Amino acid sequence: MFATPFLDLPPLVGAAGSVQLPGSKSISNRVLLLAALSQGTTEVHDLLASDDTRVMLDALRELGCTVDEAGNDLVRITGLGGAAPRSPARLFMGNAGTAMRPLSAALALLGGEYELSGVPRMHERPIGDLVDALRQLGCHIDYLGNDGYPPLRIAHGAGLPPLQLQAPIRVRGDVSSQFLTALLMALPLVAIKQDVVIEVVGELISRPYIHITLELLARFGIAVRHDNWQRFVIPAGSRYQSPGSIHVEADASSASYFIALGAIAAGANGQNGIKIEGVGLDSIQGDIRFVEAARAMGAQITGGPNWLHITRGSWPLKAISLDCNHIPDAAMTLAAMALYAEGTTELTNIASWRVKETDRLAAMAIELTKLGASVEEGADYLRVTPPATARDWRAASIHTYDDHRVAMCFSLAAFNPARLPVRIEDPKCVAKTFPDYFEALFSLAQADAAQLPVICIDGPTASGKGTVAAAVAERLGYHFLDSGALYRVTALAAVRAGIPISAENEAAIAQLARQLPVRFAGSRIWLGDEDVSEAIRTEEAGMNASRVSALPLVRKALIALQHSFARLPGLVADGRDMGTVIFPTAPLKVFMTASAACRADRRYKQLISKGISANIFDLRADLEARDARDQNRSAAPLKPAQDALPLDNSALTIDETVNQVLHWWQERQPFASRAAG
Numbered sequence: 001m002f003a004t005p006f007l008d009l010p011p012l013v014g015a016a017g018s019v020q021l022p023g024s025k026s027i028s029n030r031v032l033l034l035a036a037l038s039q040g041t042t043e044v045h046d047l048l049a050s051d052d053t054r055v056m057l058d059a060l061r062e063l064g065c066t067v068d069e070a071g072n073d074l075v076r077i078t079g080l081g082g083a084a085p086r087s088p089a090r091l092f093m094g095n096a097g098t099a100m101r102p103l104s105a106a107l108a109l110l111g112g113e114y115e116l117s118g119v120p121r122m123h124e125r126p127i128g129d130l131v132d133a134l135r136q137l138g139c140h141i142d143y144l145g146n147d148g149y150p151p152l153r154i155a156h157g158a159g160l161p162p163l164q165l166q167a168p169i170r171v172r173g174d175v176s177s178q179f180l181t182a183l184l185m186a187l188p189l190v191a192i193k194q195d196v197v198i199e200v201v202g203e204l205i206s207r208p209y210i211h212i213t214l215e216l217l218a219r220f221g222i223a224v225r226h227d228n229w230q231r232f233v234i235p236a237g238s239r240y241q242s243p244g245s246i247h248v249e250a251d252a253s254s255a256s257y258f259i260a261l262g263a264i265a266a267g268a269n270g271q272n273g274i275k276i277e278g279v280g281l282d283s284i285q286g287d288i289r290f291v292e293a294a295r296a297m298g299a300q301i302t303g304g305p306n307w308l309h310i311t312r313g314s315w316p317l318k319a320i321s322l323d324c325n326h327i328p329d330a331a332m333t334l335a336a337m338a339l340y341a342e343g344t345t346e347l348t349n350i351a352s353w354r355v356k357e358t359d360r361l362a363a364m365a366i367e368l369t370k371l372g373a374s375v376e377e378g379a380d381y382l383r384v385t386p387p388a389t390a391r392d393w394r395a396a397s398i399h400t401y402d403d404h405r406v407a408m409c410f411s412l413a414a415f416n417p418a419r420l421p422v423r424i425e426d427p428k429c430v431a432k433t434f435p436d437y438f439e440a441l442f443s444l445a446q447a448d449a450a451q452l453p454v455i456c457i458d459g460p461t462a463s464g465k466g467t468v469a470a471a472v473a474e475r476l477g478y479h480f481l482d483s484g485a486l487y488r489v490t491a492l493a494a495v496r497a498g499i500p501i502s503a504e505n506e507a508a509i510a511q512l513a514r515q516l517p518v519r520f521a522g523s524r525i526w527l528g529d530e531d532v533s534e535a536i537r538t539e540e541a542g543m544n545a546s547r548v549s550a551l552p553l554v555r556k557a558l559i560a561l562q563h564s565f566a567r568l569p570g571l572v573a574d575g576r577d578m579g580t581v582i583f584p585t586a587p588l589k590v591f592m593t594a595s596a597a598c599r600a601d602r603r604y605k606q607l608i609s610k611g612i613s614a615n616i617f618d619l620r621a622d623l624e625a626r627d628a629r630d631q632n633r634s635a636a637p638l639k640p641a642q643d644a645l646p647l648d649n650s651a652l653t654i655d656e657t658v659n660q661v662l663h664w665w666q667e668r669q670p671f672a673s674r675a676a677g
């Protein structure tokens, strides 16, 4: 997951390949609660690992369920099976509506004392209609903040209240279908001696989510009948029973971004189309009907029970006018697709967007406008007309409002015809449903090599290049290439193979370098099966690396490997010839220096801190000898690239040096320093 303050997506030109999506959030949290209310142990396979499922799992533990997170997306829940939950309990629900609403209803009916709260936005998301319905039954629920909104206090200190189950329970269906879902999952707990009836007041929105609820209730032994989605009957004698094992489908709403990707992107690397694994045309999730909407806009989609394949069809896409009541979450993706359509796309019946993670109608309108689109925002509709020509697109810093779907939708704007980058603020908000969304996107998408961001930091030994390059890469979410390590590993491999490092053995060492089984794993470096991270950092290894690096055939042998580090979303590379030879077109090159005395002092402290004894005078002599060899060799000598910015950091701290490089990088970006909105 990218936990950087922002993530810059370079212009993307194509995408192809296969992606396995994480489990559905809606199914995951429903299954967890149903398993917790059941008799017996349920093995839940392919559970979504995300913020929203985390709060549910934590709450269930708090309430006394046994939760065994066995790894590999398998969780075993041993349900309460009729026992009372642990009480009193304080439960933090984050911003997970799929946890807050059903758990409130279940606890209100089970009895006990509980406080349920969440993040500030959760306290702005309505729950009053559900509380009203539960109060009709006789449940004791108080608002701890504003009326109609969490946090809530449920208090039945003296056990369960006498429940009024004879009359139908009336609940509004036109604000959030989660209220009805909450009642449908809670009321089987009390439908013991008589049928319990729920009547929906007003039009039921997001009906497909109720369909998921009913399907899953059936898996847990509860057969709910309904009349035209307005009247639901939970039969007398209902009793939750674990199905033993259950698989969570991949998330159909998450699939929408990859369906859109297939519709928008031309192929990549000679391949065509996007294959989505884990969810298909037989899905029980309503958002699978996004497929129909994407087809209407021009996507070519084929599929099986648990897979989809998407290729670009009509291009540009076709504008559509669609009532989106049946796909409230995935419909946001249509607004992003509208950027590539001919004409105006109109999405209607989406008032529910206003009470989601953020006011999504307002958010989409503001951010689409930043990109250059013309947007009309109504009370319950959105009309989007894309920028008229490529010149009308704007490089935008997209504010994401702590809303995963805003972040994922706007990643699609990186395919803009103006070839402008897109900045996604707070990219970690995708953790709500799809923590590795950007990694998945980058595994499929392709940028023009010339437009892939590369920052080069070259300079002499112990100037701090490696330290600074790694920190800059971390702050930007970019990959990091420590090119010196490749020469160090090559030299070590030669020594291990008994090949003396000399000009006579140039071809043999180059052959070794070409097939070097080197692997970078976080901060560790492996040569074959051996972790050589420490072995390559000795002064002797540095000297050997310097000698090996003077051999032109060895340098040539390592070029392709170094180029392979330039991957989405970008690269920071440190070495001696990054700016002059390996990445000569990089948009930012820094030549980092510090006085020899300062560098010797830094290396001395570095070694001493690792418990390695050192002599500062010898160190200075060695590093000057190494610099001289690096500067005077014929192949790729150490020197600043013509367009490199000099940075003498003798008098700077590490942070100051890092901030200077980041400042130069920001200056080169087309975004306004801080996005409006």
Ligand SMILES: Nc1ncnc2c1ncn2[C@@H]1O[C@H](COP(=O)(O)OP(=O)(O)OP(=O)(O)O)[C@@H](O)[C@H]1O
Binding pocket: 459, 460, 461, 462, 463, 464, 465, 466, 467, 468, 484, 602, 603, 606, 649, 652, 653, 654, 655, 657
């Ligand atoms: N202002 C500074 N900028 C960068 N590093 C600094 C600074 N001040 C002190 N250091 C320290 O200098 C030491 C040497 O830094 P580093 O190993 O990154 O240098 P390098 O140029 O990559 O060396 P080499 O080329 O030998 O790998 C580190 O211990 C680092 O913490």
Ligand SMILES: Nc1ccn([C@@H]2O[C@H](COP(=O)(O)O)[C@@H](O)[C@H]2O)c(=O)n1
Binding pocket: 461, 483, 484, 485, 487, 488, 542, 545, 546, 547, 549, 550, 574, 575, 576, 577, 578, 626, 630
């Ligand atoms: N791009 C590069 C990087 C390194 N070298 C040589 O390798 C030696 C070790 O590098 P460190 O950065 O890890 O100290 C270095 O002294 C150079 O001789 C290189 O030639 N080109």
